[in-house]
Amino acid sequence: MANTPSAKKAARKIARRTLINKTRRSRVRTFLRKVEEAILSGDHEAARAAFKVAEPELARAAAKGVIHKNTASRKISRLSSRVKAVGAA
Structure with a gap:
């Protein structure tokens, strides 16, 4: 457990930041799930x-440091090609 005042403050800050990051990560997953469901349904417009x-949303998460920049870029790229494939099929 933290003993010094600065360590206690750091622990409070980390707890607050962790909560914010969890919320952002959850939000990103929700949006990704919606895209996945739309792709699986075969509806190109949706x-x-x-x-x-x-x-x-993915770009924002990367900018805020919740996920790595390259991870966001990779996910966007792969989703984009899958959405295009739904339109072609």
């Missing part, structure tokens, strides 16, 4: 709409 909303 998939495009869900992807259009999910993309900035």
Whole structure:
């Protein structure tokens, strides 16, 4: 357990930041799930709409440091190609 006042404050800050990051990560997962469901349903318009909303959410999470920049980029790229494939099929 933290003993010094600065360590106690740091522990409080970490707890607060962890809660915020958990919320952001959960939010990103929700948007990704919506895109996945739209892709699996085969509805191109729904998939495009869900992807259009999910993309900035992923970018925001990367900007805030919740996920790595390359991870966000990779997920956006792969989702984009899958959404395009739904339209082609």
